[in-house]
Amino acid sequence: MIPEADDADLSILLxxxxxxxxxxxxxxxxxxxxxxxxxxxxxxxxxxEESEVDITDFRFCA
Structure with a gap:
């Protein structure tokens, strides 16, 4: 992602x-x-500046 500010909230829906x-x-x-x-x-x-975000603690049940 390329942010427009120095912080942001990322909402993830699976x-x-x-x-x-x-x-x-x-x-x-x-x-x-x-x-x-x-x-x-x-x-x-x-x-x-492009930033990589790893989603490593994402838990779900299927």
Whole structure:
């Protein structure tokens, strides 16, 4: 992603999409991007600079 500010909230929704087009909600999460290194010091984004965000703690049941 390329942010426009030094922090942002990322909302994630996970759906299963069936062959007939029907969607089934599986899970959601909300991440404050300055806290993307969970448990570490806040790390601000650099506006205009591409940033990679790893979603590693995402839990869901299917």
């Amino acid at each position: 759906h299963e999409v069936r062959p007939d087009g029907q969607t089934i909600f599986l899970s959601s999460d909300l991440i404050r991007l300055s806290g993307r290194n969970r448990g570490g010091e806040p790390q601000p984004l650099v506006p205009g």
